[in-house]
Amino acid sequence: MGRLPTTKHDRQHRLQNYLETHPFITDEELARCFAVSVQTIRLDRLELGIPEVRERVKQVAERSFAKVKSLANADLIGELVDLELGVSGLSMLEVTPELTFQRTGIARGHFLFAQANTLAVALVDAEIALTGTAKISFKRPVRQGERVVAKAMVKTIKENRYYIKVTSRVEGEIVFRASFVVFAVNGKEDTLVADRS
Amino acid sequence: MGRLPTTKHDRQHRLQNYLETHPFITDEELARCFAVSVQTIRLDRLELGIPEVRERVKQVAERSFAKVKSLANADLIGELVDLELGVSGLSMLEVTPELTFQRTGIARGHFLFAQANTLAVALVDAEIALTGTAKISFKRPVRQGERVVAKAMVKTIKENRYYIKVTSRVEGEIVFRASFVVFAVNGKEDTLVADRS
DNA sequence: TGTGCTATTATGACCAGGTACTAAACATAT
DNA sequence: ATATGTTTAGTACCTGGTCATAATAGCACA
Structure with missing residues (x-):
């Protein structure tokens, strides 16, 4: 590996963690947030298999849509x-x-x-x-x-x-x-x- | 009002209802669904103050994200x-x-x-x-x-x-x-x- | 010293799903 | 025929991307 083994790997790790708590952030914002270019963020996402914002938002929407329904409509627990x-x-x-x-x-x-x-x-x-x-x-x-x-x-x-x-x-x-x-x-x-x- | 008072008004009504249960549908799909042009759908949305798909998806995501959190993380009820x-x-x-x-x-x-x-x-x-x-x-x-x-x-x-x-x-x-x-x-x-x- | 390797950044073509605006076609009542 | 409301079409532009290509920076190693 190269001379910055920590940096990249570390950044990707932090990126992954960050996105779990902030799924609605765009690449541009991420770039500013991690002080790298937008392209770097895109490459990172590509390597990590993380979809774009809209896809992430959609996933959250669909998943928690169903969840709220199941929790709210639970006239019966169990x-x-x-x-x-x-x-x-x-x-x-x-x-x-x-x-x-x-x-x-x-x-x-x-x-x-x-x-x-x-x-x-x-x-x-x-x-x-x-x-x-x-x-x-x-x-x-x-x-x-x-x-x-x-x-x-x-x-x-x-x-x-x-x-x-x-x-x-x-x-x-x-x-x-x-x-x-x-x-x-x-x-x-x-x-x-x-x-x- | 014009000669198709029912048609337009009625369509907008149905549109509104439809979107409440299907918030993730695009204008193009809506157009096909209601058998009108995409532009008509856009005009209807404009008149009804309904935002575009992405915005709607985002709203659902944010709202139910918070809701799931509040329901799931409720170590304390009340x-x-x-x-x-x-x-x-x-x-x-x-x-x-x-x-x-x-x-x-x-x-x-x-x-x-x-x-x-x-x-x-x-x-x-x-x-x-x-x-x-x-x-x-x-x-x-x-x-x-x-x-x-x-x-x-x-x-x-x-x-x-x-x-x-x-x-x-x-x-x-x-x-x-x-x-x-x-x-x-x-x-x-x-x-x-x-x-x- | 040059060569190789990785990481990063830049650039341009293209896409989906729109907004905003202009204009035209259509229907119909007066 | 003309005015009015409805619908459709078309264009320029926007965001937040994908995908491919290329240039650049930093360092190791022989």
């Missing part, structure tokens, strides 16, 4: 794999990095809760189901990459109150437990759902 | 407005459409839980804090547009266990209550956090 209305249900949740504390890689508790809660609510055979109370217990932390299987069972139904138990496991080991009281609301909202809108 | 470590804390959460059931406009319970839980965990003065158990109670449904204020108080600390109460209100009215037991974990993970990684 994938429903089995459901017998009013009786029992099963849901699976893959612990992706988004669900964890970045520092520790441990899943944030409320996602386990969310999985259990949405499953419990899904079990209820009514137009609208609202969680009333819950007792929950985290047995051990769940880490990135683990697959959480939540199993819900309806224990009792009294009037419009469903008593539901959920147990979440990772490879058979219990990681989370919850008992829910869920209110079934049909048609007009009753006193519980007293709101003035 | 905005922390006050915090006295180990004593008490206050957090606010604006109920946006993403947080609600689309059908009813009622906030999904796990977001209220998440707000309370992250607040409780934030209160703990330790390297890592993990929720152990919780009792929660939803007092009334919260709707889109409401602003939930969660107030957390540390009740007791026994060894590494924090007993924390959280009360969430909308305009003074209690909508949610929770009691948490949170474990403080410093340095090496102890038996509770028994994992084999």
Whole structure:
């Protein structure tokens, strides 16, 4: 290699890193930013297989477009794999990095809760189901990459109150437990759902 | 107005709608799609104040980039407005459409839980804090547009266990209550956090 | 000292997807 | 026939590139 082995390699490295956090920057701006010519930047991109701005912007747009949709429309957290209305249900949740504390890689508790809660609510055979109370217990932390299987069972139904138990496991080991009281609301909202809108 | 009042107006309307669901389409493609010339499309965009493809793509990219970040990196759900470590804390959460059931406009319970839980965990003065158990109670449904204020108080600390109460209100009215037991974990993970990684 | 090698920069032709402007064709009501 | 609104066409120019070619700078090595 030449006499400036560090320089070029180093610059390309920094370029790559920089573009990950600033995907919307043009070659011209990059050139100014790295104090080299536009052509050098283009050569670097070529060698590194990095597409032009517009392509990068488009990629970001498409990817996060889909992501926002999937996150926003998630009426259900976790994938429903089995459901017998009013009786029992099963849901699976893959612990992706988004669900964890970045520092520790441990899943944030409320996602386990969310999985259990949405499953419990899904079990209820009514137009609208609202969680009333819950007792929950985290047995051990769940880490990135683990697959959480939540199993819900309806224990009792009294009037419009469903008593539901959920147990979440990772490879058979219990990681989370919850008992829910869920209110079934049909048609007009009753006193519980007293709101003035 | 002219003799084709429907046609033009109607086309522009459809154009606008179409672009909301397909923001990445070029004028040429639009022209083919609406069976008019490219110039007509450009005039329509001009009249409607719709920017060119690249600009639209960029907007989508920037907006949803930020959104994904804010959703994914939300180590904290809700905005922390006050915090006295180990004593008490206050957090606010604006109920946006993403947080609600689309059908009813009622906030999904796990977001209220998440707000309370992250607040409780934030209160703990330790390297890592993990929720152990919780009792929660939803007092009334919260709707889109409401602003939930969660107030957390540390009740007791026994060894590494924090007993924390959280009360969430909308305009003074209690909508949610929770009691948490949170474990403080410093340095090496102890038996509770028994994992084999 | 010249030769070779790499890295960098410059230059020009070309492209997509536009903007901005001018002009012409078309339809139709008065 | 003329005025009016709609649509289409054409041109010059812009940004942010690709691709190919060439010139230049810096240093090693024999």
